Amino acid sequence: MLAAVASLMLGSNLISAGQVVHALIDSAADLDAIVWGSRVPRTVLGIVVGFALGVAGAVMQGQTRNPLADPGIFGVSAGASLAVVVGVYVLRVNSPLVTSALALVGAVVASVVVFAIATAGRGLASPVPLAIAGTAVSALLGAITSFLVLTDQTTLAAYRIWVVGSLSGRNLDGTAAMVCLVAVGLVLAGLNAGSLNNLALGTELARGLGESLWRARLVGLAAITFLTAGAVSLAGPIGFIGLTAPHLARALVGGDHRRLLPASGLVGVLALLGADVIGRLIGGQAEVAVGVVLATLGGVVFVVIVRRAKLVAL
Amino acid sequence: MSGVELKARRDGIMLGPVGLPWRPRVLAATAVVAVVAALVFAGGIAAGSSGLSLPDVLAALAGVADSATSFIVTELRLPRAAAGAAVGACLGLAGALTQTFSRNPLATPDILGVTSGAAAGAVAAIVLGGGGYSVGASLLGFGIPVVAAVGGLVAAGLAYGLAWRGGVDSYRIILIGIGLTASLGGLTSYLLVRAQLTQASAASQWLVGSLSGISWASVWPMLAVLGCAVPVLITQAAGLTLGQLGDEFSVSLGLAVQRHRLIVIGVAVLLTAAAVSAAGPVGFIAFVAPQLAQRLAGTARPPLVASALTGAVVVLAADVLARSLLPGEIPVGIITAVIGAPYLIWLLIRRKDVR
Secondary structure (H helix, E strand, O other): OHHHHHHHHOOOOOOOHHHHHHHHHOOOOOOHHHHHHHHHHHHHHHHHHHHHHHHHHHHHHHHHOOOOOOHHHHOHHHHHHHHHHHHHHHHOOOOHHHHHHHHHHHHHHHHHHHHHHHHHOOOOOOHHHHHHHHHHHHHHHHHHHHHHHHHOHHHHHHHHHHOOOOOOOOOOOOHHHHHHHHHHHHHHHHHHHHHHHHHOOOHHHHHHOOOOHHHHHHHHHHHHHHHHHHHHHHHOOOOHHHHHHHHHHHHHHOOOHHHHHHHHHHHHHHHHHHHHHHHHHHHOOOOOOHHHHHHHHHHHHHHHHHHHOOOOOO | OOOOOEEEOOOEEEEOOEEEEOOHHHHHHHHHHHHHHHHHHHHHHHOOOOOOOHHHHHHHHHOOOOHHHHHHHHHHHHHHHHHHHHHHHHHHHHHHHHHHHOOOOOOOHHHHOHHHHHHHHHHHHHHHOOHHHHOOHHHHHHHHHHHHHHHHHHHHHHHHHHHEOOOEOHHHHHHHHHHHHHHHHHHHHHHHHHOOHHHHHHHHHHHHOOOOOOOHHHHHHHHHHHHHHHHHHHHHHHHHHHHOOOHHHHHHOOOOHHHHHHHHHHHHHHHHHHHHHHHOOOOOHHHHHHHHHHHHHOOOOOOHHHHHHHHHHHHHHHHHHHHHOOOOOOOHHHHHHHHHHHHHHHHHHHOOOOO
16 A cells, blocks of 8 residues: 555655545546556556465465466566567567567467466376476577567667566556466466465375365466466566565565465565566666566565565465 | 406496496486487588588598598598587586486576677677777687686686685575676676677677587587596596485485585586687586486486486587588577477477476
């Protein structure tokens, strides 16, 4: 809540809390353009993306039972990046809306491929093949992306801006579809929480408790794909939250996924909005992209917390 | 006699104080990978824009070829092939060590902070140093490997120090490594966004890893580190196996866990720093080589020697492919994923009993 208010207030033009409320209610006010035109969409976006990534990360780590698993290892971010780069390379796409759509398609295709590979090798019973297949596919897609980027300066110019992830320069048109996608993902994640608690005991024990592995994996992976694909197409590949928010949430509320998922989402929102505000403030007119601030400062904060906290292992 | 006796028994090989279990499949897999590595090494010297036959290469190595051939082989091709093999072996071995001590197949030396530290150092040198032209390419060419090695070692030392709480827990050092890697990565992308496009392009080239223009000067450090690592690791092999049972079990079975972990992490970091400073962060080797070797040998943890050899094969093969088949010269760091990933995926699909 506080982070959201701060996000509305702060920026290269400081606006007081009273003026924000005034502008929100009375559309005639001067600051209306800044608040409604730029800050509100941006804050909403930050909340949606941060929550989606936090929850997706928690589901991913629950599914793979691996502290190094982030939603990206499922191929989603790599697929989205490749689709965007191919779009620029082949079609010279520069409209944000088409870029978002391309990212979405790439993300979904990549995650379906990873799932198919993992299931072909009886991967559902153990979380390890899923993680390895995802890493291998991500690396392959990443290699193609780097190849295209290195051979073409125009593509590099577009890619290096997109890849750090940013909340700025987006408007609310066309985001409704992505938000729906995220909402579907959240529902699926909620349905998956009980299964994740069972999976945490090990697959044999989970099966003994009457858990259908197929259903548990499919629901969980669909949730991850929807959440991450939505977030990536909204704000670009913001990497840090999905990996670290679950660890912080686990230190706060423990390992029960029914509490862990929402807590991880809230940590994600806090981190993303906080980083966005800091990025706006320290950069002055040329603001620093949220992905950069998030990784740089978030990494430091994460290290400090991990050093102090009593760790709850997966 | 020096007191070292070699005894082959049905259940193991004793070599003085060191005992190794007798596992035919591991030995067979290691031997096969070694032969393949030798073949790819010779092929890597032969392949290139001026095609040489294998007899030419052997003649040049023996010192009986004409001067042009012998110049191409010993001055251009041999250092590059040696560098490829050394980079692959260093990263493969470091990856096997990291995956083993953390008991996590996703753990690569990157999570110890060494790669991101090296990358941040090198990119800072490229971007803040004014690019390849204004400062002088030769100075930069000498400076970047040193800056990268220092950055990597400092970052890894930081990760180890920050994870220390009366001993280093392998779970905590992974999490610290995640945070540190993110911070340094953020710094690197900030530098990339702020840089001029030519510098960003040069830095991106470095960040994917490349063997082009490599010389003997960057091969020797890697060989030295490899040479020191192998004897140290022979003494730690039993500890690596015991460590798979978890800290409590290892301690109760008489393993000095903290000392063992410090040695293993230290060796992995040195290997990675040497490789990264020579060729840039050639991605994916440290992940894929141990995974491939583990599946080929059918073991419960990545076999060390086979991982190093597999890493060498993947890098050498990628380099041959980059130089001979594709137009232009594509950095080897891109091709490694193109070679390694499909093979790993195939192994994943084929094997029904994957662990």
